[in-house]
Amino acid sequence: MSKDERLVKQITPKSEDFSRWYAEIVQKAELADYTPMKGMMVIRPYGYAIWENIQRLMDDRIKATGHVNAYFPLFIPESFLKKEAEHVEGFTPEVAWVTAGGNEELEERLAVRPTSEAIIGYLYSKWIKSWRDLPILYNQWANIVRWEKVTRPFLRTTEFLWQEGHTCHETAQEAEEETLKILAMYKEFCETELAIPVIAGRKTLREKFAGAQMTYAIEALMSDGKALQMGTSHNLGQHFSKAFDIKFEDRNQTLQYVWQTSWGTTTRMVGAVIMAHGDDSGLRLPPRVAPVQVVLIPIAFGNWKETVLPAVLAAQETLKKAGLRVLVDAREEFTPGWKFAEHEMRGVPLRIEIGPRDVKAGQAVFVRRDIKAKEPVPLGELAVRAAAVLDEIQASLYAAALKFQDDNTRVAETYADFKDILENRRGFVKSPWCGGGECEDKIKAETMATIRVIPPDCEGPAAEGRTCISCGREAKAIAYFARAY
Amino acid sequence: MSKDERLVKQITPKSEDFSRWYAEIVQKAELADYTPMKGMMVIRPYGYAIWENIQRLMDDRIKATGHVNAYFPLFIPESFLKKEAEHVEGFTPEVAWVTAGGNEELEERLAVRPTSEAIIGYLYSKWIKSWRDLPILYNQWANIVRWEKVTRPFLRTTEFLWQEGHTCHETAQEAEEETLKILAMYKEFCETELAIPVIAGRKTLREKFAGAQMTYAIEALMSDGKALQMGTSHNLGQHFSKAFDIKFEDRNQTLQYVWQTSWGTTTRMVGAVIMAHGDDSGLRLPPRVAPVQVVLIPIAFGNWKETVLPAVLAAQETLKKAGLRVLVDAREEFTPGWKFAEHEMRGVPLRIEIGPRDVKAGQAVFVRRDIKAKEPVPLGELAVRAAAVLDEIQASLYAAALKFQDDNTRVAETYADFKDILENRRGFVKSPWCGGGECEDKIKAETMATIRVIPPDCEGPAAEGRTCISCGREAKAIAYFARAY
Numbered sequence: 001m002s003k004d005e006r007l008v009k010q011i012t013p014k015s016e017d018f019s020r021w022y023a024e025i026v027q028k029a030e031l032a033d034y035t036p037m038k039g040m041m042v043i044r045p046y047g048y049a050i051w052e053n054i055q056r057l058m059d060d061r062i063k064a065t066g067h068v069n070a071y072f073p074l075f076i077p078e079s080f081l082k083k084e085a086e087h088v089e090g091f092t093p094e095v096a097w098v099t100a101g102g103n104e105e106l107e108e109r110l111a112v113r114p115t116s117e118a119i120i121g122y123l124y125s126k127w128i129k130s131w132r133d134l135p136i137l138y139n140q141w142a143n144i145v146r147w148e149k150v151t152r153p154f155l156r157t158t159e160f161l162w163q164e165g166h167t168c169h170e171t172a173q174e175a176e177e178e179t180l181k182i183l184a185m186y187k188e189f190c191e192t193e194l195a196i197p198v199i200a201g202r203k204t205l206r207e208k209f210a211g212a213q214m215t216y217a218i219e220a221l222m223s224d225g226k227a228l229q230m231g232t233s234h235n236l237g238q239h240f241s242k243a244f245d246i247k248f249e250d251r252n253q254t255l256q257y258v259w260q261t262s263w264g265t266t267t268r269m270v271g272a273v274i275m276a277h278g279d280d281s282g283l284r285l286p287p288r289v290a291p292v293q294v295v296l297i298p299i300a301f302g303n304w305k306e307t308v309l310p311a312v313l314a315a316q317e318t319l320k321k322a323g324l325r326v327l328v329d330a331r332e333e334f335t336p337g338w339k340f341a342e343h344e345m346r347g348v349p350l351r352i353e354i355g356p357r358d359v360k361a362g363q364a365v366f367v368r369r370d371i372k373a374k375e376p377v378p379l380g381e382l383a384v385r386a387a388a389v390l391d392e393i394q395a396s397l398y399a400a401a402l403k404f405q406d407d408n409t410r411v412a413e414t415y416a417d418f419k420d421i422l423e424n425r426r427g428f429v430k431s432p433w434c435g436g437g438e439c440e441d442k443i444k445a446e447t448m449a450t451i452r453v454i455p456p457d458c459e460g461p462a463a464e465g466r467t468c469i470s471c472g473r474e475a476k477a478i479a480y481f482a483r484a485y
Numbered sequence: 486m487s488k489d490e491r492l493v494k495q496i497t498p499k500s501e502d503f504s505r506w507y508a509e510i511v512q513k514a515e516l517a518d519y520t521p522m523k524g525m526m527v528i529r530p531y532g533y534a535i536w537e538n539i540q541r542l543m544d545d546r547i548k549a550t551g552h553v554n555a556y557f558p559l560f561i562p563e564s565f566l567k568k569e570a571e572h573v574e575g576f577t578p579e580v581a582w583v584t585a586g587g588n589e590e591l592e593e594r595l596a597v598r599p600t601s602e603a604i605i606g607y608l609y610s611k612w613i614k615s616w617r618d619l620p621i622l623y624n625q626w627a628n629i630v631r632w633e634k635v636t637r638p639f640l641r642t643t644e645f646l647w648q649e650g651h652t653c654h655e656t657a658q659e660a661e662e663e664t665l666k667i668l669a670m671y672k673e674f675c676e677t678e679l680a681i682p683v684i685a686g687r688k689t690l691r692e693k694f695a696g697a698q699m700t701y702a703i704e705a706l707m708s709d710g711k712a713l714q715m716g717t718s719h720n721l722g723q724h725f726s727k728a729f730d731i732k733f734e735d736r737n738q739t740l741q742y743v744w745q746t747s748w749g750t751t752t753r754m755v756g757a758v759i760m761a762h763g764d765d766s767g768l769r770l771p772p773r774v775a776p777v778q779v780v781l782i783p784i785a786f787g788n789w790k791e792t793v794l795p796a797v798l799a800a801q802e803t804l805k806k807a808g809l810r811v812l813v814d815a816r817e818e819f820t821p822g823w824k825f826a827e828h829e830m831r832g833v834p835l836r837i838e839i840g841p842r843d844v845k846a847g848q849a850v851f852v853r854r855d856i857k858a859k860e861p862v863p864l865g866e867l868a869v870r871a872a873a874v875l876d877e878i879q880a881s882l883y884a885a886a887l888k889f890q891d892d893n894t895r896v897a898e899t900y901a902d903f904k905d906i907l908e909n910r911r912g913f914v915k916s917p918w919c920g921g922g923e924c925e926d927k928i929k930a931e932t933m934a935t936i937r938v939i940p941p942d943c944e945g946p947a948a949e950g951r952t953c954i955s956c957g958r959e960a961k962a963i964a965y966f967a968r969a970y
Contacts (some may be wrong), residue, residue, distance in 0.1 A: 143628065
């Protein structure tokens with residue numbers, strides 16, 4: 001649609017059809033679009049600007065914890081992918097294969113990277129010789145291809161963008177510490193920047209990364225009550241170092257295999273922001289990742305260009321100087337009401353309206369996107385108040401999401417209760433589990449719920465005296481179950 | 486090699502074997518490494534940190550000129566690539582093809598993007614309807630694959646990283662203005678940030694981008710006298726808008742095809758920095774893109790940890806606060822001399838040594854990487870003097886490169902002179918040219934020199950009364966010829 005036809009229409013209410021509501025926001029807020037290739041999306045400038053903010057804030061944390069960025073090849077020879085048995089089994093069904101280059105058939109097929117452990121393993125074996133070379137703390141920002149059957153913009157796409165950390169350590173303990181340090185960093189990132197509370201813990205063996213010794217994850221609850229995995233951190237043990245022969249001479253001149261980790265977060269986080277915070281008027285962006293934090297809208301009456309516009313432009317300067325991301329929407333072909341709806345759809349956290357009467361009164365009108373509350377603010381206090389309101393919005397989005405998570409985390413001690421909750425209320429269900437994969441499979445087949453995560457304080461002692469909801473045997477842990485994306 | 490074995494050895498002198506010198510710097514400064522896949526390199530953290538600086542400085546300029554970033558798919562259906570006749574002919578020989586995904590053969594082959602005009606053209610035709618949607622000023626940072634036969638790290642690799650701008654305009658004039666604005670931006674970038682002077686102008690039809698109406702480029706002279714194309718800016722005219730049906734309703738309600746441009750710079754710029762500034766001790770990095778601008782080296786004697794180290798750490802704080810990128814190299818397993826050689830190899834612009842006698846004298850010793858000059862500086866003046874010295878180094882690298890370019894740009898009015906210069910001196914040769922492709926082909930076949938660029942002031946009138954060095958007919962322009970990478 002051209003700008004003049006592109007009226008902001010009512011979107012499907014979230015409560016009526018969550019999937020459709022999500023797809024409509026993605027389109028109408030111009031976050032992403034479909035392409036003729038199934039499951040491959042294009043990230044439009046507004047969506048990409050959210051990703052750029054996420055990227056910058058995550059990259060700062062990755063570097064502050066001592067990691068450096070590098071860039072590894074897009075392709076991985078098939079023989080490399082086959083070196084780690086679980087890895088090839090897990091990823092082969094999802095690989096896109098390059099079989100010809102420059103008019104010639106290749107002798108060996110090349111995988112378009114579904115993840116980079118295999119090519120990085122080869123290079124680490126070249127680079128690492130001594131304990132003095134350790135730890136290796138590398139990260140890369142890259143595109144990834146996985147041939148997915150069911151796709152949805154941002155949440156599950158054939159191509160996506162991510163960061164993947166790949167580290168090597170002298171000891172098993174250091175690798176485990178790194179894995180958990182990153183898990184904590186991801187949790188803090190989601191809660192601070194995305195205003196999304198998450199549950200952190202380990203995955204079950206069924207749900208772990210193909211080739212990992214142990215996978216940890218953070219899981220969030222979306223506002224339809226389904227869980228979304230927001231990031232994973234894997235302790236790879238020596239699985240890949242043995243497969244790729246990554247050895248170092250230790251402090252006692254003995255050759256040892258390195259201990260590795262890998263960890264990642266993706267453009268899926270943009271989808272999480274939509275689903276955790278959006279409402280029936282569209283997106284509600286957390287100010288810290290919003291491309292536009294404040295939109296200034298002149299209310300055009302009479303000689304507004306002489307009276308209102310200068311006040312709006314002065315306000316823009318003031319807010320920019322205060323370090324805020326500001327947009328002035330002075331387009332004349334749209335009414336204020338049309339603009340309000342558009343910027344609500346795009347989730348701009350704070351709208352500031354200035355009309356002829358406001359100029360006379362020396363004030364502006366603040367309208368918060370999250371709760372739609374109005375507040376007159378003296379022009380002299382714009383910057384201070386805007387910064388404070390943005391902080392309030394960030395905190396209030398987080399508080400609402402946390403309340404939602406608390407309200408939708410329930411305990412079920414029996415399978416009947418468990419099924420009832422999943423059928424009628426969704427959310428997280430905390431239930432005792434025997435630790436067996438068979439029970440996990442059976443519960444999944446019967447209820448579509450999987451074990452999302454087992455936090456450390458839900459292991460062993462926490463389950464004492466309780467019985468598995470599926471088999472009735474002694475429980476080993478209290479697991480967080482949910483239906484998930 | 487492990488760190489303790491990895492002694493900085495003498496590299497092949499530049500004058501003896503330029504190619505080997507280049508390859509050795511890439512390896513020994515740990516900028517990049519080879520992979521088992523021909524032509525695919527891995528960019529190691531130190532090389533990637535240079536690229537991150539380039540990226541940030543370029544991205545700032547791209548955004549300051551009103552462009553926004555987006556992300557388009559990695560794959561392009563073969564049928565899309567075929568829509569623009571010249572484009573498919575130019576790129577097909579270089580394409581890597583995905584033919585299978587997730588265990589199934591694809592119905593249509595997908596090209597791994599060799600450039601993105603074809604997929605972007607399809608999307609622009611969906612998004613653009615009215616003159617109100619114009620101009621579209623998009624850029625993307627992405628990886629690109631071209632199946633190259635002869636490769637060299639950074640300069641020509643099967644996969645490389647780049648930014649590609651893709652814009653749409655209402656009129657032919659606006660598109661031409663955009664093309665030239667970007668060309669000027671690229672020139673200013675290379676000269677300001679990379680300290681590399683470039684010649685800007687148009688390409689000949691033989692050398693233009695496959696599908697462009699006119700290609701402009703910036704060309705630099707490397708220190709072996711060969712030219713390197715540092716960036717291109719294409720006026721696409723309506724070639725792609727007609728192929729992809731990108732139409733808009735103009736201000737008179739008439740349907741028109743949009744006018745487009747595209748433009749790009751790549752990781753090749755890292756190679757240019759090596760080749761333009763490096764010397765027999767290794768890299769010489771321009772301070773503005775150097776990952777480490779200042780390396781602080783304590784001279785360890787006696788109780789240096791009580792005397793020297795605190796002074797070094799205080800200096801680090803002071804320099805960091807002044808916004809400089811600083812590294813302290815206090816490793817005990819290496820001698821100062823070893824460290825000097827390593828940081829020279831890595832091109833760190835400024836080395837600051839502090840030893841016991843310096844602490845007593847309240848000073849530090851500055852050593853400039855570019856000219857290896859030493860200078861004692863009072864500890865109280867560290868930050869001010871370091872910033873000034875870095876500016877001097879940046880300016881002095883540029884001045885040296887400009888002098889080299891001037892000294893190696895010669896005029897040849899006859900083919901005999903032309904061949905003599907190329908055979909014995911290399912560099913740019915400015916010669917009158919008739920404008921014919923046949924002469925261009927003949928000169929290339931006989932001398933391996935191509936027309937790199939024709940600056941605006943070398944067109945028409947500038948060539949008046951002069952004759953083509955190849956055919957003797959009336960000259961239409963004075964062209965910059967050179968052997969090139």
